[in-house]
Amino acid sequence: MVTSIGANISALQAFSKQMAVSANNVANVYSDDFKKSRAINTEGENGGVETTITKIDTPGPLVEDPLSKTGELKELSNTDIAEELVNQIIAENGFNANAKVIKSYEETIGSLIDLIG
Numbered sequence: 001m002v003t004s005i006g007a008n009i010s011a012l013q014a015f016s017k018q019m020a021v022s023a024n025n026v027a028n029v030y031s032d033d034f035k036k037s038r039a040i041n042t043e044g045e046n047g048g049v050e051t052t053i054t055k056i057d058t059p060g061p062l063v064e065d066p067l068s069k070t071g072e073l074k075e076l077s078n079t080d081i082a083e084e085l086v087n088q089i090i091a092e093n094g095f096n097a098n099a100k101v102i103k104s105y106e107e108t109i110g111s112l113i114d115l116i117g
Contacts, residue, residue, distance in 0.1 A: 005105055008098040010048035014041045015095040017051045022087045025079045033060070034077040036084075041094075 018039040028034040036056050044050035060078035064071055 004047070005102060007047040007049070008101050008105075010044070010050075011041075011098040012095060012102075014039075014049040014051045015091045015098070017053070018091040019088060019095070021053055022084050022091065026081065026084050029077050029079045029081060031077055033075050034079065035060075036077070036079045038087075 018041060021037050021039040025036040028036075035058075037053055038056055040052045040054065041049050042052065056078065058078050060076040062073040062075055065074040068074075
């Protein structure tokens, strides 16, 4: 049982990283040339969760630079707010589910201790 709690704690950390990466993407949505990152959670050792963060190098949209007198184009961020919203909902639900498992475990252990006396 303790090993499963370790996996849940590992998952809490992984979903926190996933949320932080998405929040960084949203914070930089209006930064020119910003490239979004993605946090991928995979199963690690002993049932834990490992997070790999990668930068996504797809080009952002090109728009005319309003500060340029020659009509130069500039690249905007490749961050999609709708995609980030979905990623944040997934991270939130994963975090909440693992937190509930840990809470249930603690309540069960508390009940067992009360029974033993």
